[in-house]
Amino acid sequence: MKAWDRVLNARNVNRPLSSDYIKALFDDFVELHGDRLYKDDAAIIGGIATLGGMPVTVIAQEKGKNLKEKVRRNFGSPNPEGYRKSLRLMKQAEKFGRPIITLVDTQGAYCGLGAEERGQGEAIARNLMEMSSLKVPIITIVIGEGGSGGALALAVADRVWMLENAIYSILSPEGFASILYKDSTKAKEAAEVMKLTAQDLYELDVIEKIIEEPGAGAHESFEAIALNITALLIEEISVLKAMPIEDMLEERYARYRKFL
Amino acid sequence: MANIFKKTKYVKMNVVSKQEAPSVPSGLWVKCNNCGEVIYKEDFHSNLKICGSCEKHFRLDSSTRISMVLDEDSFEPMDEDLQTRNVLDFPGYDKKIKGLKESTHLNEGVVTGTGAIDGNKVAFGVMDSRFMMGSMGAVVGEKITRLIEKATEESLPLIIFTASGGARMQEGIISLMQLAKTSAALSRFNDAGGLYITVLTDPTSGGVTASFAMLGDIILAEPGTFIGFAGPRVIMQTIKQELPEGFQRAEFLKEHGFVDKIVARAEIKETLSQLLMLHGF
């Protein structure tokens, strides 16, 4: 399968979104709102839930189902307040010893006037720095699109997994083509050289696991995928919880330190 | 340094050039693209590439920056032998790197090492916009990270001058990972109680803004510096409206609370020295 087909699949209108996964993977979900500084960013859903009976903090980028929802959720492109809400909930998770599960599905952090005024770069940078040393396990799953620093700001984790048809890259193929080929219509060519598929990223050691999507994609096999993810998460969290915190943080540091 | 403030005024020509660098009407003269002033080249350089008329700060190369900030002959470079890899097998990338190495005599878009500011040893990094616009690929990320780790090990204050278009597209996801790598190293430096000062210079954007540039304990910026996450063109395409005057300039960031202090080029060394003193150095 061509990389571009993965891109199309990752953007398929019927592809399950974070809100679907939150319902399927967790019980007792309580959504928590706001960054305590400015506002609540609907592009990111955050809260507390149980996973196999264990309390966890869940943070997820949500693109929205229909047009009205998409607009309300800014098509899943967070503003700084979204990243600051995420960090607040992650710090809260650390305080109460809850593992953190993040779901990534964004074309990127929002490129707007207000986002710049309120320090988009600072918000992302702070998440990267803080997540690298949070004293609870963090597992990230890229479920659709993982675009740029806007995705990474939820993906400094002990384990990063990707769905088979998800993509994760420095920039959208359109943006990459626009910069390097001076032609955004060459996104298809760009996708083939960018190494943005789950398989590419597994080979580059950027992710630890590829979650299979039986059939034509997650929209056709959601139940099976959700069951699989639930089992994988429960197992991996128990592995991480069994590690001394210092070892876990050392491993997390090395996870990013190795890229040269 | 004696004639930093010497100005030589000549006839003002109201022609605005679109280039970033001042244009060169003849070998001995440069024309400021901001105010149109024609300046004697020697004065322009002795004035640290600041227009004597409108005070626009033009971009500086890393070696001028080093001689401007560090004590004479105190700089000891690190990691000059790291080799850029073409991880995406991107056509033309190896050749481009090779050409830039030859023309700039740099190994990559950042120069790192140790040096002294008024006798105080510091870990010092300076990005160079001549090398692929100071973009951050694996080597830039590695040099920055090693510098942070050295500062952590030796309890040195850390000073980084940023100048970057952001993450280097040609190295794809490996460039993106450098944001996490450098930020994680800074987290450890923080835990060790280290002092980190960033000086944002034109331009500071994208993945560098979204990592080590914005993580300083103290964030300084040169006047007029472009500082942003997204570029103005991308923002205009996204929001379909014009951007306000001065948007994403250092003064704008200070007003919005993201820069501690704007410092003119000629006063940077003195300001850094004072901040070091205030932290017990």
Ligand SMILES: [Zn+2]
């Ligand atoms: Zn001028």
